[in-house]
Amino acid sequence: MSGMDFKAHMRLKRETVVHLTTRYSTSSFVADQSGVGRSRITPKKSIYMHIWYISNRVTFRQLGNLFGVATSSAWSVIQRVSRYLVSIGDEYIKWPEGIELQKTTEKFYQKQRIPGVIGAIDCTHIGIKGPKDQKEIYFNHKKTYSIVLQAVVDADKKFIDVTCGEPGSLHDYRVLRRSKLFNDADRLHEQMFAGSYFIIGDSAYPTTNWLVCPYKDYGNLTQSQRKFNEIHSSTRMVVENMFGLFKGRFRRLMKFTEQTDLQTITNIVVSACVLHNISITHDDLCDAEENEIEESNSNSNLDRRENLFNYLRQHNLI
Incomplete structure (x- = not known):
């Protein structure tokens, strides 16, 4: 060929x-x-x-x-x-440090002038057959069975953290709360988010001191807050675009029709994540074709978003 x-x-x-x-x-x-x-x-x-x-x-x-x-x-x-x-996943899916950290934050900054962004987080559902055990908890809001893939991606659409295998009925925030990322963000905060670094996510997540989300729109947002949300969304689109390209390339991830062993399915999904990062490392890019939310009431958690909001307003970006 x-x-x-x-x-x-x-x-x-x-x-x-x-x-x-x-x-x-x-x-x-x-x-x-x-x-x-x-x-x-x-x-x-x-x-x-x-x-x-x-x-x-x-x-x-x-x-x-x-x-x-x-x-x-x-x-x-x-x-x-x-x-x-x-x-071999740890060789290819890893949190950026040193020069790599500087590179990815600079690339995010070039998108919409938001400083300090390490990555964007989101979840996607992987369709499966209904498992024999605890079948109901894998039944998601779209009335199908699935497991969840949670991913944090950098500006190059490369995975820097993945969690896979949680039942499809769980809300994105619950998946995050149960993940190693959530525990590490608290336990290793100074190592992962030293200074003013953070990740961004959609309104399914709460704002914390390391995760910045948009303002919830109940019809009372100011013009500056709406502009903030637009810039935030434009920057966050990298993870949504990545999922589209990822499933376009590895079409098995649309649905597993034969396997019932959830550990094996999870391994296959994570192996595709590793393969995705290997392909980016080799400049082998994808073709374009291809429950209630728990809220944090801590004011300190909102400071991260307010500081970013004030920064963007002071620089006439919103």
């Missing part, structure tokens, strides 16, 4: 896939190639199968037929490669 045809089919550039195959082939996740009998599935074929599976909505039977392996073998390969990608 030409490079263009390869990416059209695999959704990744050949160079990205070659890099991934080389790394995987030396890992402990590769099936033992020794012994007699039927030859083992090679690392290259394993990587191609995994990418094809998450990039399309084929069944395991169709995947096995396409690559000339048994349905059970196709299932084993997807599990194995997913676990491998999750195991």
Whole structure:
């Protein structure tokens, strides 16, 4: 195939896939190639199968037929490669520090002149079959079954934090409260949000000393507050755009139609997140085609938003 045809089919550039195959082939996740009998599935074929599976909505039977392996073998390969990608996730999905932190805040600043933004947070639903256990808690507001993927992304649409696997019935803020990110933001605040750094989120979240959200509009906002919300929304759009591109590239994430094991589904989703970041690292970008809310009453939590609001007004941005 030409490079263009390869990416059209695999959704990744050949160079990205070659890099991934080389790394995987030396890992402990590769099936033992020794012994007699039927030859083992090679690392290259394993990587191609995994990418094809998450990039399309084929069944395991169709995947096995396409690559000339048994349905059970196709299932084993997807599990194995997913676990491998999750195991190297910390190399590619990580909170920015040092020069990387400065770069991402500068890129966010260039969008709408908001200083100190590290990333934007949001959630998206991953469709699943209704699980056997506790089926009702995975039934979401759209009347389908799902798990939630919570993500914080930087200005380049790269994941810097992910939480996956919470039931689809949970509100975005409850997912955040139950996540490692929420605990780390409190426990490691000076390390993660030193100085005036913060992340931004939509109105589903409360404003805290590290998460700035828009003003809730009950019809009484001032012109400056409405302008603040517009600038905030324009900056936050990076995470919504990322989800669209992410699911456009890895179409399996629209819905899992066969699996019922939630841990395996979660691993596959997180493996796609890792693959997304690997692709950005290799300049392999996506094509454009492709409950009540708990409120914080602490005034100190609102100071972060008020300080930002005053800064934007003083600089005639709102």
